[in-house]
Amino acid sequence: MQRYSILWADDEIDLLKPHILFLTNKGYDITPVNSGADAIDKCENTNFDIIFLDEHMPGMTGLETLAQIKTINPNIPVVMITKNEEEQIMEEAIGSKIEDYLIKPINPNQILLAVKKILDKKRIVSEKTNFSYQRDFQNISMAFNDHLEYEDWIDIYRKLVFWDIEINETENKSMTDVLDMQKAEANVNFTKFIKENYQDWLNDPDAHRPMLxxxxxxxxxxxxxxxxxxxxxxxxxxxxxxxxxxxxxxxxxxxxxxxxxxxxxxxxxxxxxxxxxxxxxxxxxxxxxxxxxxxxxxxxxxxxxxxxxxxxxxxxxxxxxxxxxxxxxxxxxxxxxxxxxxxxxxxxxxxxxxxxxxxxxxxxxxxxxxxxxxxxxxxxxxxxxxxxxxxxxxxxxxxxxxxxxxxxxxxxxxxxxIRTKRPYKIIGDRNTNTNLRYKQGKNLSYDKKYAFAVSDPESFFLPKVNVSTSYAFATEDYFFAYPNNYNYYVNYYKDTFQHGGISMExxxxxxxxxxxx
The missing domain is CATH 3.40.720.10 (Alkaline Phosphatase, subunit A)
Structure with a gap:
């Protein structure tokens, strides 16, 4: 584990030796000083990870010391420690962008909590997030084996969005690839769900369906x-x-x-x-x-x-x-x-x-x-x-x-x-529309394995331009590409955000x- 260095300024620093010993045993390096001036001198010559600053010190007060320290290193986290509970002092300290505010008498665990909250928060949150997602991963994957209704899909998608945002906030984003795989698996199953139910939603007044x-x-x-x-x-x-x-x-x-x-x-x-x-x-x-x-x-x-x-x-x-x-x-x-x-x-x-x-x-x-x-x-x-x-x-x-x-x-x-990643060859006449995630036209030719083919548009309440008009919807993260200039087309549109097809997103x-x- 990384060792952090802490500067602690208090005019009664000798009375805080038990606290300093406690933090030292926890793996932190403490530099004690007993005045604001000494704290400023130390900051000019040494880089610290965090500063504990007593508000009430003779000579230069904690707030005055804080102002000067922030000119030296505006980003260093400072914890103000004080006997003074006046609201004005608290507001001044908070307005000076301190990280925490502790009221004396303090105990060692309070100090340890403040340190961990500031210095170890990202690591602790990352570990907790990864552990929690790993536990939820199994629940989400197992759900794909069940008979899911539209409410279940909303719940699954909400969970995946939640974990996407949470994992993105972790330090090394180590679970990103696992989450991406699970999102892909979810969209495979979501596509099957839409293929099986969408037409009924439009035609059966008694169908159990979402708001459209x-x-x-x-x-x-x-x-x-x-x-x-x-x-x-x-x-x-x-x-x-x-x-x-x-x-x-x-x-x-x-x-x-x-x-x-x-x-x-x-x-x-x-x-x-x-x-x-x-x-x-x-x-x-x-x-x-x-x-x-x-x-x-x-x-x-x-x-x-x-x-x-x-x-x-x-x-x-x-x-x-x-x-x-x-x-x-x-x-x-x-x-x-x-x-x-x-x-x-x-x-x-x-x-x-x-x-x-x-x-x-x-x-x-x-x-x-x-x-x-x-x-x-x-x-x-x-x-x-x-x-x-x-x-x-x-x-x-x-x-x-x-x-x-x-x-x-x-x-x-x-x-x-949806961010499109995989190309999908399709052939259509010159009147076929240009959208990358769905095609409408005559004589569309494509492998129907990864698309939703609609040969009878009117049963899906879709207009027909011609008698032989059909629709094809891209699924998962596929996008349609024409054989002509295929490589250029694929390189140009891969990893772009498109819409028109079938995905949770x-x-x-x-x-x-x-x-x-």
Whole structure:
């Protein structure tokens, strides 16, 4: 075990010899001094791992000593020890970024705990995390042998997300490869589950099924209108469950998280299908039939998600909701600021829908720009980049203001993404769509072993461009690649975040209800 060096400054240092002997026997090297000036001299010439500093010393006080030590080494952890319980002294010490604050009389175990909490925390947490995951690993793996319902899959995915974040915080991340293997195994079994159940979810009214995209607003958003206060429905495109968990602590500073739910995105897990389904309250085939003027097929030109507002208004009218609503899409920074500036006007509406496209743009930018690829090479970095955006975004500024208003907020997404690792050859004609995780077209040719083939789209409530139109959905972490320029294509898209297919990451997505604290 590494030996740590500790500087201990106290004008009664001789009385602390039993404490010093106790720490020495525990493997720590102690340098005792009896004044603030001596402590500063030692800091100028020696590197210490931690400093214990008595607040009340003659001459230079502990707080004065602390200020000078921080100019020498601003990152060194300091524990303030004092007889003084005045709140002002505590606040000054805390404001000076001390690591801990102990009140005399102290016992040796208090000191040992403070040291371990500061110096050994990462090692102890890593060991505990790895041990706990190893214990849970068996439970998760055994669950794959059971007959699982959708609730079980939500529970498994939540556990895997939890361990992904926890293991990423450990010192050497030694369990990362094991976790990656278990996530891959989970997605193999999740794919089988979707293949066996998805069609029934859409066609059998008595099927035991999760909430799906087209039901989201009726089940989670519109009921909040009964509270007779403004409802804000915020959709962050491409936000995975693990990304939400990273943002959660920031959001929780301002709101009470009333409900943390999940729902399943419909197939394909893309904006054109899943997000339009949310706003229309319809499945894709129903949208194409009821709103042919709004629905844009794959073989037609024009944006596939340019009519979200129209779909939303049509759903409101169909449900006979007598409400005043607004729709705002934020793609550029200035649009986020415009929403922020217009917030007082939005508060006069019953329902305000705000779509933030940042995470979607991030995933596509990651594909297209080498710098972004370097910044987000894996899930952990992708989460970190998302958190950095959120903490400096107009969206967080909007949420801060709304936290002081009497409003209801639903924060969600339309689908997630998965990091694609394995290419999968497919052949299609020139009218086949370009998405890497699903294909729609005539005469699609591919090995169906690692894809979900849908030869009868209408039974899956998917529109047919032609009589012979079929769909193919990539599963697990595969992505479709054409034989032409195959190696270039594979190298370009491997390890990028894509959506459209079947995976827990794409389909099991967060829906959060926020309330005022």
């Amino acid at each position: 995209s087209h039901e989201l607003m009726q089940k989670k958003v519109f009921p909040l209108l009964q509270k007779k206060k403004p409802v804000f429905f915020i959709v962050i495109d491409n936000l995975r469950l693990d990304q939400w968990k990273i943002l959660e602590s920031t959001v929780a500073e301002y709101f009470k998280i009333e409900e943390e739910d999940t729902y399943f995105s419909i197939l394909p897990t893309t904006t054109a299908f899943a997000r339009n389904s949310i706003f229309s309250g319809l499945l894709p085939l129903e949208m194409a039939k009821k709103h042919p003027d709004l629905w844009v097929n794959e073989d037609e030109e024009g944006g596939k998600n340019n009519h979200e507002h129209d779909f939303l208004e049509a759903q409101i009218q169909r449900l006979r909701l007598n409400i005043k609503s607004s729709y705002n899409k934020v793609i550029h920074v200035n649009q986020g600021k415009q929403v922020l500036d217009n917030l007082n006007n939005l508060l006069t509406n019953d329902l305000n829908t705000i779509v933030y496209n940042f995470v979607d743009m991030l995933s596509h930018a990651r594909t297209d720009q080498e710098m972004i690829r370097e910044l987000a090479p894996d899930e952990s970095a992708y989460r970190s980049l998302t958190k950095s955006w959120f903490q400096h975004s107009a969206l967080l500024d909007t949420l801060r203001i709304l936290s002081e208003k009497d409003v209801s907020i639903v924060l969600t997404t339309d689908h997630g993404t 794409e389909m099991i997505i967060p829906c959060i209800t926020l309330g005022n604290k």
